[in-house]
Amino acid sequence: MIITLAEAKEYLRVDGDAEDNLIETLMTAAQRLCEDVSRLETAEFESAGEQAKIATLFTLGYMFEHREEADYKNLTLTLRSLLDGIRKAAF
Numbered sequence: 001m002i003i004t005l006a007e008a009k010e011y012l013r014v015d016g017d018a019e020d021n022l023i024e025t026l027m028t029a030a031q032r033l034c035e036d037v038s039r040l041e042t043a044e045f046e047s048a049g050e051q052a053k054i055a056t057l058f059t060l061g062y063m064f065e066h067r068e069e070a071d072y073k074n075l076t077l078t079l080r081s082l083l084d085g086i087r088k089a090a091f
Contacts, residue, residue: 002046002056011057030059037079039088048086055082
């Protein structure tokens with residue numbers, strides 16, 4: 001994983017352990033979505049640096065805050081902009 005649970009909880013401003021399982025699940029989903037949008041394999045994505053990490057944290061935050069009414073089309077368009085610098089042109 002490009003981010004740790006501690007980094008995720010700090011970013012989300014979550015104290016306590018009650019939502020750890022949810023956060024870990026969302027961390028995995030957020031990274032996979034970012035990998036898909038950037039068209040990078042996991043190892044490539046994780047070595048892409050801060051841009052990849054920030055995009056993953058942004059995605060995690062969005063999924064956490066909007067878990068009941070998320071607009072994934074809008075999220076994906078935002079991620080394309082965030083990840084444009086590392087995004088592969090084709091699969």
